[in-house]
Amino acid sequence: MPNIRILTETDLRKVIDLDQDAIDCVQNAFVALATKDVRMPPILRLDIDDYNGEVDVKTAYVPGLDGFAIKISPGFFDNPKLGLPSVNGLMNLFSSKTGMLEAVLLDNGYLTDIRTAAAGGVAANHLARKDAKHATIYGAGVQARLQLKALTLVRNITSATIWARDLAKAETCAKKASLELGIPVSATSDGKDAAANADIIVTTTPAREPVLMADWVKPGTHVTAMGSDAEHKNEIDPALIGQADLYVCDSQAQTR
Template sequence: MAKMLVLTEPDLRKIVRLDASAVACVEDAFAALATKPVVMPPILRLDIAEYRGEVDVKTAYVPGVDGFAIKVSPGFFDNPKLGLPSLNGLMILLSSKTGLVEALLLDNGYLTDVRTAAAGAAAAKHLSRPDAQVAAIFGAGIQARLQLEALTLVRPIKQVRIWARDPAKADTAARELTSSLRIEVEAVSAPHEACDGADIIITTTPSEQPILKAEWIRPGQHITAMGSDSEHKNEIEPAVLTQVIYIADSVAQTRRLGELHHAIQAGLIAPDRSFGELGQVIARQIPGRESRDAITLCDLTGTGVQDTAIATLARCRAVEAGAGRAIDTQELTGGTP
């Protein structure tokens, strides 16, 4: 008899954490994009401009993986004014063989947060200098915090500077991260102050105007840009992309809605110019950082293959731990055993 596993956010937080195994899971997903005939359709997005909201639907099938995820991810960026989180959502894991629903992951965006932070760690692991110790974080929300936590899993970070439009939030984040990560985290009043002397720069905001300027970039730095996941978002000044080794999570996506999209629109990069992808770097098909003084930039727009990977991991962990509630699918249709 077919059963569907239902897992809530508290269930998932107990069994899936932002750790080395989560980073490895996402690394493997990116490598699959480069080495397997992954089926990953374009992102479906609904914009609700009146409430500064958007809903993304992402999915991917990876040959050899028993299940595939369909994720519904709303982002309503005025929600904090109402005392609500900006992001929520859920994932559905279906059987690759039968299409039956195997798990309903009511994660409220938690798994997305984990897999996004893990992607940032993978980018830094393969593109930044191994001895990088100073980080700059743009933003003070959940993803800013998780990106830093993930970064500490792959690089010996000792000093961090955080800048956010809301100084109070930056101060709070700096204080709490100093305590939780046991490293020096300082809030700064201007974005260029955060960049000065940084080995790694991570942007985590929904900004629609560039917040990282080309004049602040120095040799040897690595930039992870993960906020530009729709056409109207733009964290990185387009001129930056002319100075760096550019790597995308998916070039097909970043041409449409990433930082690459804005550089093409500005006429700084030819629309048909080819670029490498993070999965190719992980699979060692192409080099990443070519020298100590090279400047690298990874444009992360979020891919369906990451969602399938983290959802599959969550289901495996749940089965091992006996977590969640198993429901006979006949219960949903009113059938009898």
Template structure:
């Protein structure tokens, strides 16, 4: 009878973290999306506006990986008012050879947090200036700290600013990040000021109205937008997409529907039939990335099923090697 490994968030935290291995894992996933016969269906999105929430399903088959992950994740953004986390979820891993369920990862969104932050690190590694040292993070949640941590793994970051509308939340996040990373991190609720001296800007919020305006972004800046993963979300002024020297998506099929590109098309700043390089193509060198230090680059990350299959397969293999979790017979 098939054996299924049941893994909790605690099990997973013991074997996988946001490190260079995780960044390499996600980098390889982007390359696979650009170069292999990946099967990745559209995201299934269930919007629950009455409770400021959403439930998403993502999956992908990646040739060469033994597993196929089907992720069910939720984001209910008023949950912190109830003393609950805003993100939850799980991943089921099936054998790509037999279709048998092999593992249930009860990660509560932990692996999504890791792979999302790793994707931000990959984007900055390939698109930010080599000498980038200063960062502005928009948002003050868990992902804000993780995105900053990922940047310190790919660039010599010397200081950072955390922006949030609630200055108290920004200050709490900045203090935690500074202690964890050993660099000065300050807080602000002035979005324009946050961007003024940033070599890299990362937006990490579920906002429906832009929080980063086009005229705030200086030449040479790299911007990663990772919060707009549903049609109604919009973190970046659509004008910035049109003005950027280089716009890059994780998947244009997704960003034209769900991401910042979607809003730029609707605003008329980008033609509906325009085509842009994807991050995997730039990593694989089939498309050109940043070519000069004064370019403004924008990477639009909506989250792809290949990332989920990649991180889940890595986590499952590490847990199996460590004997983590509980095996049951189905």
């Protein structure tokens, strides 16, 4: 058996951050997906309805790379009530030549958080207006703050708004984001008000009913919908997609 390297979340946080390198890496992955014979099977999802949870298993192989990973990502969305993160998980890295396990990345969802936020940065960089200044994030979890940070890496964001049904959670998230990014970040529980002045909107919730309505969004606004990663999730009003000038998905197969 080969030596198997085990890296903890602490180890990974020392070497990987949400920065321009991360955004470039994810962009390169999207380019490979579009231009190379990438093998990416459908996501395996196990729903744990009794506890408002799900487990996703994802993998892909990019020709030419020495390794491939299989990610196991549980999402239990009532966990914050228990003082636990809603997302955790791990990744196993295998040799592309032998299939032997080479590393276990005990990231507790950290790498997923970084990758997801970086993807939001890629989308905004290519699709949002160059003069975008104000960002609104729907959701008040870790991903909300990371999405806002990613936007500041690709646009000159000078102010932001955090929306959540629970105003206290929105205020906590907004305060943390403002301290980290050095820009004013307001909080609201009024969804319509949150969208009013937005140049860029990012939704980061597991909502099953729309939290963003079509008639709230002004012309020229870029919207990135991150939370609707399963058929039963529906963060945004379907009419909003219908009225968009351009609709872009990262994988057509996963949107059908």
